[in-house]
Structure formats: structure tokens, C-alpha cells
Amino acid sequence: MPRAVLRWLRGTLLALAIAAFALAIFGPLINLLLWAVAERWYFPHTLPLEYGFTFWERVFRPTGGAMQSLGLSVLVALATVVVCLAVATPAAYALARLSLPGRSLILLMFLLPQAFPDTPIYINIARAFYELQLNGTIAGVVLVHALHGLVYAVWIATAAFAAVDRELEDAAFNLGASRLGAFATVTLPLAAPGLAASAIFVFLESLDEFTGTFFVGAPDVTTLPLLMFRAAMEGNYQIASITALILLVPSISFMMVVERFLKPEVLARVGA
Amino acid sequence: MVGSGIRNLIGLLLIAPAGALVLGLFVYPLGLSLIGAFGPSVEGGYPAPFGRFRNALDLYADDVLFSVLVIGLSVGIIAVLTVIIAGYLTLGTSPLAVAVLRWLYRWPLFIPFIVAAQAMRGFLARNGLMNNTLVELGLLTPLSAQSFLDWRGIVITMVWKQLPFAVLLVAGAMAALDRSTIEAARNLGAGRVRCLIDIVLPQVRATFGVALVLSTVVMSGVLSVPLMISAHSPTMITAQMAFRINAHGDYGTANALGLISYLLTGAVAWFYLRQGLREKG
Numbered sequence: 157m158p159r160a161v162l163r164w165l166r167g168t169l170l171a172l173a174i175a176a177f178a179l180a181i182f183g184p185l186i187n188l189l190l191w192a193v194a195e196r197w198y199f200p201h202t203l204p205l206e207y208g209f210t211f212w213e214r215v216f217r218p219t220g221g222a223m224q225s226l227g228l229s230v231l232v233a234l235a236t237v238v239v240c241l242a243v244a245t246p247a248a249y250a251l252a253r254l255s256l257p258g259r260s261l262i263l264l265m266f267l268l269p270q271a272f273p274d275t276p277i278y279i280n281i282a283r284a285f286y287e288l289q290l291n292g293t294i295a296g297v298v299l300v301h302a303l304h305g306l307v308y309a310v311w312i313a314t315a316a317f318a319a320v321d322r323e324l325e326d327a328a329f330n331l332g333a334s335r336l337g338a339f340a341t342v343t344l345p346l347a348a349p350g351l352a353a354s355a356i357f358v359f360l361e362s363l364d365e366f367t368g369t370f371f372v373g374a375p376d377v378t379t380l381p382l383l384m385f386r387a388a389m390e391g392n393y394q395i396a397s398i399t400a401l402i403l404l405v406p407s408i409s410f411m412m413v414v415e416r417f418l419k420p421e422v423l424a425r426v427g428a
Numbered sequence: 429m430v431g432s433g434i435r436n437l438i439g440l441l442l443i444a445p446a447g448a449l450v451l452g453l454f455v456y457p458l459g460l461s462l463i464g465a466f467g468p469s470v471e472g473g474y475p476a477p478f479g480r481f482r483n484a485l486d487l488y489a490d491d492v493l494f495s496v497l498v499i500g501l502s503v504g505i506i507a508v509l510t511v512i513i514a515g516y517l518t519l520g521t522s523p524l525a526v527a528v529l530r531w532l533y534r535w536p537l538f539i540p541f542i543v544a545a546q547a548m549r550g551f552l553a554r555n556g557l558m559n560n561t562l563v564e565l566g567l568l569t570p571l572s573a574q575s576f577l578d579w580r581g582i583v584i585t586m587v588w589k590q591l592p593f594a595v596l597l598v599a600g601a602m603a604a605l606d607r608s609t610i611e612a613a614r615n616l617g618a619g620r621v622r623c624l625i626d627i628v629l630p631q632v633r634a635t636f637g638v639a640l641v642l643s644t645v646v647m648s649g650v651l652s653v654p655l656m657i658s659a660h661s662p663t664m665i666t667a668q669m670a671f672r673i674n675a676h677g678d679y680g681t682a683n684a685l686g687l688i689s690y691l692l693t694g695a696v697a698w699f700y701l702r703q704g705l706r707e708k709g
Contacts, residue, residue, distance in 0.1 A: 272690060
């Protein structure tokens with residue numbers, strides 16, 4: 157075969173492969189969008205028979221529950237961020253700066269929750285929380301969300317502190333600043349973008365969390381993922397899809413900007 | 429060495445709150461789940477210490493096998509697609525195709541499993557967009573269209589959701605490689621595929637292994653996907669654990685299943701670590 161034909165064939169195959177990949181990535185999302193605006197859709201019709209926003213009205217009206225769940229989810233996520241950063245920031249500073257004995261072992265301990273399948277752990281958290289009367293409370297749900305939130309917070313914050321130039325801190329010491337003063341005026345502001353990144357990770361982790369909330373929060377604490385799950389199990393595709401779309405917005409926005417927050421020099425130091 | 433003693437004490441105090449949270453929220457429940465897996469079974473009347481395992485296997489041996497097969501298949505597909513996509517991102521010659529692929533692959537990265545599962549419930553249904561597209565393309569007739577909401581749906585959802593994570597890690601490691609060895613091999617006439625397999629892949633093995641092990645752990649712990657895609661038996665053991673708790677209040681059997689899932693993921697991690705040690709030693 158002549159070279160040009162071969163090249164054309166290759167290009168076409170590549171284009172086809174990428175088109176198929178695009179369909180695989182976006183197909184489920186488009187289907188979700190269609191369900192969200194479908195009034196009527198059944199077999200064997202390829203596309204919905206009627207489009208409209210009746211179900212949106214049902215989701216968003218005061219008795220629909222979505223607004224309460226959204227508010228609750230945001231509240232829980234913010235509280236989780238506060239809890240995680242409050243304990244992770246000092247720990248990360250110590251891990252990055254104080255050259256502690258057994259440092260890598262301590263870092264590994266903070267990674268451990270990532271090494272075990274979640275469901276059995278959450279089942280037993282719920283069991284322990286039951287004794288403490290934390291089941292079905294917002295505090296209980298915040299704590300169960302803090303488990304994985306803490307992993308992100310400690311690791312990303314440690315990397316953020318490690319990326320701060322030590323000489324700048326030394327300069328502050330030389331100018332007479334105390335350790336705390338140098339931390340507050342030099343280290344913390346310089347590490348702030350990394351801490352913000354870890355806060356966003358924790359926020360998203362909490363907003364999207366399902367399994368822990370399923371065992372600890374149910375039936376009293378209905379976060380958005382739980383509301384979506386309930387609608388889906390009741391077979392209401394429209395309501396479930398609209399709720400899923402609300403959950404998609406923060407996830408996809410973050411995917412778009414993740415690189416701006418996680419600078420390569422911070423990413424390179426995750427776990428270093 | 430008073431100075432370092434004080435510094436260590438301060439360090440310990442700074443770490444203590446976070447450490448306490450991990451102890452309370454992870455180590456303690458992990459301990460509960462391990463201890464709770466042993467003892468006499470409530471159902472079936474098996475004696476301690478392995479009664480709960482015998483009961484779990486009596487009831488859910490099919491589901492254990494199902495979980496192993498579904499996760500094994502998902503990890504296998506993720507491994508192959510990761511090599512292809514990360515490889516093309518690193519060695520691809522068409523800047524346009526590389527840019528499009530880079531933009532495309534990461535969409536599901538932060539989409540929660542539960543949303544992915546809901547999207548797939550529509551997409552993979554008999555009347556979903558996947559079948560309808562295939563029908564429009566003439567690759568399928570409407571009557572032969574079937575629902576994929578069974579083990580295939582679970583595999584597809586897992587791969588769709590977890591692939592971007594593996595590609596992100598592996599493509600990142602590939603991008604950090606010294607380009608000169610790749611260029612040298614290319615100049616000596618090595619094809620791109622050969623270059624990928626013989627030069628690039630061996631250098632990112634560690635990252636590749638970590639990506640696959642972490643994906644295995646995540647997929648082994650997911651509850652929403654089996655509940656939403658295909659919850660009737662045989663299904664993933666996470667769904668059966670939830671069933672044991674919610675329908676029977678039977679923590680013993682649920683914890684025995686939990687320990688089985690630790691053992692399975694632990695075996696994967698162990699295999700990976702041993703492989704790594706063998707290569708270094």
C-alpha cells in the first residue's frame with residue numbers, strides 16, 4: 157500500500173477510536189441529562205417523547221426535599237472541612253518541618269484508611285456510633301466523612317508545607333520572629349494555596365460521600381447522595397437524575413480547575 | 429539533646445489530634461470488624477471461632493466468587509486501557525489527538541460512584557443511549573437489544589469511574605521520565621508500541637502497580653454501584669454485607685464477609701509488594 161493511504165487509514169482509525177472513547181465517556185452523562193428533562197420516555201423510543209421541567213419543579217419545591225438535602229450536604233461538608241483542617245494543619249506542619257522520628261511511619265498511618273475496603277469499616281463505625289448515640293446525627297455524619305477527608309488533608313497539607321522554602325522562614329527567625337510568628341506570617345500564607353486544595357478535596361469527598369452516610373446517617377440525616385439513592389431505588393429516574401446533576405456541578409468544576417490548585421511542585425511532594 | 433526532646437514532644441502534641449481521629453474512626457472500627465468476624469454463627473448453628481465464616485460461605489460463596497471475578501475483570505480492563513491511553517498521551521504523534529484525549533479522559537475523575545451508577549442505569553438499560561446509538565448505527569436491531577444492567581454493568585461502571593484515576597497517575601509518571609532514552613530508542617528505529625512496552629512501561633511499573641492496587645481497594649469497598657446496577661444474588665459482597673445488617677442485624681456474618689474482602693485486597697497488595705521486592709532484590 158502506498159504511504160499516503162496507510163497514513164490516511166491510521167488517521168481514520170485513530171479518529172474512530174477517539175470518537176468511541178468520547179461516546180463512552182459522555183454517553184452516560186448525556187443519558188443522565190436526557191432523563192433530567194424527559195417528561196415521558198419508554199421503550200422502544202430512542203429519545204424522550206416529551207421534554208419539560210415538571211420534575212424540576214417537584215424537586216425544587218419546598219416539600220421536594222432537595223433544597224433541604226442540598227443545604228444539609230453543604231453544612232456537613234463545611235463542618236468536615238473545619239474538623240479535618242483543624243487537626244491536619246498542625247499535624248502536617250509537624251510532619252513537614254520538625255523531622256520527627258518515625259515520620260514516614262506516621263505518614264503511612266494516615267494513609268492506612270485508603271488501604272482497606274470502606275464498607276466493613278463504615279459498618280463498624282456505625283455500630284460504635286450507635287453506642288455513643290451519634291447515629292442519625294449531623295455530628296456523626298461529619299465524623300464519618302472526616303475519616304477519608306483526613307487522609308487528603310494530612311497528605312496534601314504536608315506536601316504544601318514541605319514546598320515552602322525554608323530559607324524564608326529562617327529569614328523571619330533572623331529578623332526576630334518567634335516560631336509561631338514565622339508560621340503565622342510566612343509559612344501559613346505561602347502554604348495557603350495547598351491548604352485550599354486540601355480543603356476542596358475534603359469538601360468534595362464529604363459532599364459525594366454515600367456509604368458512610370448510608371450506615372451512620374440513615375434514616376434521619378438525608379444528604380443529597382442519599383436523597384438521590386432513595387429516588388433511584390423508588391424507580392424515579394427523573395428525580396434521581398436531577399439530583400445527580402446537582403451533584404455533578406461541583407465535581408466537574410473541580411475537575412476543570414484541579415491543576416490550578418494542585419501546583420506541580422506540591423503534587424511532586426505528596427508522600428515525599 | 430534537650431532541644432530535640434522538646435521538639436519531638438511538640439511534634440507529638442501537634443500530631444496527636446489527627447492521630448486520635450484516625451484511631452477512633454479507623455483503627456477502632458477495624459478492630460471491631462476483625463474481632464466481630466470470629467465467633468459462633470447466629471444462623472446455621474456453627475461453633476466458634478470460624479462459625480461466622482462457614483455461615484458466610486454457606487450463604488454467599490457465589491457472591492464472593494462474583495466479586496473476585498468482577499473486580500479482577502475491572503482491574504484487568506483498567507490496566508489495558510491505562511497503558512493505551514497514558515501511552516498515547518506520552519508517545520502520540522498527533523498533537524490534536526493528544527490534546528483531545530487529555531481533555532476527554534478525566535471527566536469522570538471526581539464524579540461520585542453513586543452518580544456514575546445512576547448515569548449508567550440509564551445508559552446501559554435496554555432502551556438506553558448505548559443500545560439506541562448502536563441501533564442508529566445499524567450495528568444492532570431493536571429486538572436484539574438487551575439490558576447490560578448485570579455483572580457487565582458493574583464492570584463498565586467501575587472501569588468508567590476508576591480509569592481516569594489510574595491514567596492520571598501513570599501518565600503523570602510517564603511525563604516525568606527522561607525523554608532522551610525514548611528519543612534514543614525512536615532514533616534507533618524502535619516503533620512506538622515497542623518503545624512503550626520496552627522502555628516507558630518498565631520505568632513506571634511502581635506507579636502502575638500503586639494505581640491498580642488502590643483501584644482494587646476502592647472498587648472492593650463500593651456499595652452504591654452493586655446496589656443500584658444489579659443487587660440480586662449473585663452480587664458484590666458489599667451489597668450482601670449491607671443486607672445482613674439492614675435486614676437481619678447480623679454483624680457476625682457481615683464482619684466475616686468484611687474480613688474476606690480485606691483478605692482479597694490484601695492478597696493483591698501482597699502480590700504487588702512481593703513482585704516489587706523480587707525486582708529490587
